[in-house]
Structure formats: C-alpha cells, structure tokens
Amino acid sequence: MNPLVTILTAIIAAEAVWWLVWVFLALARRKYSVFGVVLGTLAIWGTIAIFTIRASRYPFIIMPVGPLFTLVVLMIIPFIVLPSMVVIINEYQRGVLFRLGRLIGIIEPGFNIIFPFGIDRVVKIDLRTFTIDVAKQEVITKDNVPVLVDAVVYFNVFDPVLAVTKVANYTQSTTLLGQTILRSVLGQHELDEILSKRSELNEILR
Known part of the structure; x- marks a missing residue:
C-alpha cells in the first residue's frame, strides 16, 4: 500500500472523529435539523472514504478518478464545510436567523x-445603547421666532426581528425621526417656554 495513502487514511480517520464532535455539538444545541444534515453528510463522506481506501488496496476496484486524488479531496471537505457552520454571537448581540430567505x-x-x-x-443586531448627535435644526417657534437647537438621542433595539424585517436602516431612521420630533415638539411652544421649561420639554421629547 502506498505510504502516502496510509497517511491520508490516518488523517481522514482523525477528521471522522472531529466530524462526530460536530454531530454531538449540533445535538447538544438542540439543532435537530442541522444534526440530521451533518450526520447524513458524515455518512456519505465516510462511505466514500471507506470505498476509496478499499480501492487503494485492491486495484481491481474501478474508480472514475484515482484513490489518491479522492482521498485528498475527502481530506479537504471538512475544512470547507465545518468552519462555515459556526456562528459566534456576543453577549450584547442577538442573531436573526434566515433559512432560504425565511425568518x-x-x-x-x-x-x-x-x-x-x-x-x-x-x-447580528447590537442591543447596546447607541448615541446619535442630532445636527442643529432651525425651528420656527409658536410665536414665529427662528431658533437653532440640537439634541442627543439615546436608543437601543428591543426587538431584533423588527429591526431587521421592518426597517431597512434603523439607525438612520431613528436619526431622521429624532430630527422630525425635535422640530415638531418645539414648534408648538413659544420662545419663552423653550428657554424656561427645558426639563418639561425634554420629558416630552423623551
């Protein structure tokens, strides 16, 4: 038997054990559909590997490509498939999962x-509090006095699904909404009220 084939066979055996680890990880995470697919893929991959190893030992078994080439391909497959299955979500994030486009x-x-x-x-959606600096806005007060005001908006996402499926860009939308509300609320008050009732206006804006 070719020594190179022996080495590749040992590597494939080690990869089979590594693949089984992923099968048990999917089962432990209760991802039963992923578990079934990984297990089925492992079964197909293992069957081809066993047939290829037998073909390398018994030359009368006919294969469309050489056993050595097939073993190399089988050795590479886990390095392509398995890493693409991992998603790490940080504590301050939530992941919104779509499968074939469906939520x-x-x-x-x-x-x-x-x-x-x-x-x-x-x-991935960040749930931390964001700060938006609303640019200076020219507001016409109730007594027709132009006033330049600015503001700071603090916001955070409370529903990741809505943030992804209902709004194209929730950060930009919140910024524009803050500008609109700032002009709308302050435009209902006179200049004296804006200057003397900042705390009350802040509560209304909040």
Missing part, C-alpha cells in the same frame, strides 16, 4: 451551528 427566529449568544453555503444567513 426562523433569534439566535442567542454563544456558540451556534447553522447550515453552511448560504442556506442559513444570520444578521
């Missing part, structure tokens, strides 16, 4: 396994 649900922080090759797509 599946929210992925919690930590180590997650998904379908590879674009079948699953994860959009």
Whole structure:
C-alpha cells in the first residue's frame, strides 16, 4: 500500500472523529435539523472514504478518478464545510436567523451551528445603547421666532426581528425621526417656554 495513502487514511480517520464532535455539538444545541444534515453528510463522506481506501488496496476496484486524488479531496471537505457552520454571537448581540430567505427566529449568544453555503444567513443586531448627535435644526417657534437647537438621542433595539424585517436602516431612521420630533415638539411652544421649561420639554421629547 502506498505510504502516502496510509497517511491520508490516518488523517481522514482523525477528521471522522472531529466530524462526530460536530454531530454531538449540533445535538447538544438542540439543532435537530442541522444534526440530521451533518450526520447524513458524515455518512456519505465516510462511505466514500471507506470505498476509496478499499480501492487503494485492491486495484481491481474501478474508480472514475484515482484513490489518491479522492482521498485528498475527502481530506479537504471538512475544512470547507465545518468552519462555515459556526456562528459566534456576543453577549450584547442577538442573531436573526434566515433559512432560504425565511425568518426562523433569534439566535442567542454563544456558540451556534447553522447550515453552511448560504442556506442559513444570520444578521447580528447590537442591543447596546447607541448615541446619535442630532445636527442643529432651525425651528420656527409658536410665536414665529427662528431658533437653532440640537439634541442627543439615546436608543437601543428591543426587538431584533423588527429591526431587521421592518426597517431597512434603523439607525438612520431613528436619526431622521429624532430630527422630525425635535422640530415638531418645539414648534408648538413659544420662545419663552423653550428657554424656561427645558426639563418639561425634554420629558416630552423623551
């Protein structure tokens, strides 16, 4: 038997064990659909590997390509498939999972396994509080006095699904909404009220 084939066979055996680890990880994370696909892929991959190893030992077994080439391809496949199944979600994030374009649900922080090759797509949403500096706005007060005002907006995402599926760009939308509300609220008050009732106006704006 070719020594190179022996080395590749040992590597493939080690990769099979590594692949089984992923099968158990999918089962532990209760990703049963991913578990079934990974297990089925492992079965097909293992069957081809066993047949190829036998073909390298018994030359009378006919293969469309050489056993050595097939073993090299089989050795590379796990390095392509398995890493593309990993998604890490940070504690301050949530992942919105789409499968073939359909919304599946929210992925919690930590180590997650998904379908590879674009079948699953994860959009990560940051739940931390953002700060938006609203540029100076010219507001016409109730007594027709032009006033330049600026503001700071603090906001955070409370529903990641809505932030992805209902708004194209929630940060820009919040910025524009802050500018609109600032002009709308202050335009209902006279200049004296704006200067003397800042706390009350801040509460209204909030």
